[in-house]
Amino acid sequence: MIDIHCHILPDFDDGAASLEEALDMAQMAVYSGVTDIIATPHFRGEPDFLEQRQVIARHFQVLDAAIKQAEIPLRLHSGAEVLCLPETVELAVQHELPTLAGTNYVLTEFYFDESYAYMDETLAQIAHYGYKPVVAHPERYGVIQNDPRLLQRWVRLGYVLQLNKGSVLGAFGSRPEQAANEILGMGLAHLFASDAHSCHSRTPHMDALRHWVDEFCEPDYAAILLNRNPQRLLQDRPMVGMD
Secondary structure: OEEEEEOOOOOOOOOOOOHHHHHHHHHHHHHOOOOEEEEOOEEEOOOOHHHHHHHHHHHHHHHHHHHHHOOOOOEEEEOOEEEOOOOHHHHHHOOOOOOOOOOOEEEEEOOOOOOHHHHHHHHHHHHHOOOEEEEEOHHHOHHHHHOHHHHHHHHHOOOEEEEEHHHHOOOOOHHHHHHHHHHHHOOOOOEEEOOEOOOOOOOOOOHHHHHHHHHHOOHHHHHHHHHHHHHHHHOOOOOOOOO
């Protein structure tokens, strides 16, 4: 499996607190069948972006070297989870948004109480400047929980919808769980990710998710969510969906 959203970079955001924990997370992911992780630390889309990118690059180099030295069979890729703010569009205009593994895909997030109109306009602007938006955990946004059908427009526009492992497993409560199930029921989701933050809670261990998807999703959809689309994202290829 490929995990495209994971806060594994040490001592940067609210993810891995140390290099030792980051290595434990890497080993945990490998034990559960993960071959590749895109490290996606929180990135505020605002004017100090250059400093943020430089710090992320340094932390990535340290972790990547440590994983290789520990001989953990995991491929680490650089990325970020971009918190969309009014200034974020300016970074898109300048083609300065951090992308996932060097592709044109950008992992985006919003405040959980954000309006649909604001999210829709921001994503449209990001896409207009050549990026492919990946909407992180849409099931956790209040407006989407109230009406998951709103996501149909984003799928038609070519945006990618990434569900969190913890949502379908009930880790965030009943509303995200219900919304995630409705999104899956409509065949709108493109892929899953761990959105892991530690090796104790919200972990990168993916066994429980794989078992859940195998039990509750059609085999073809399960393969799309866990294998085909994550691989296609790494290759910068278009997502596939349910017919």
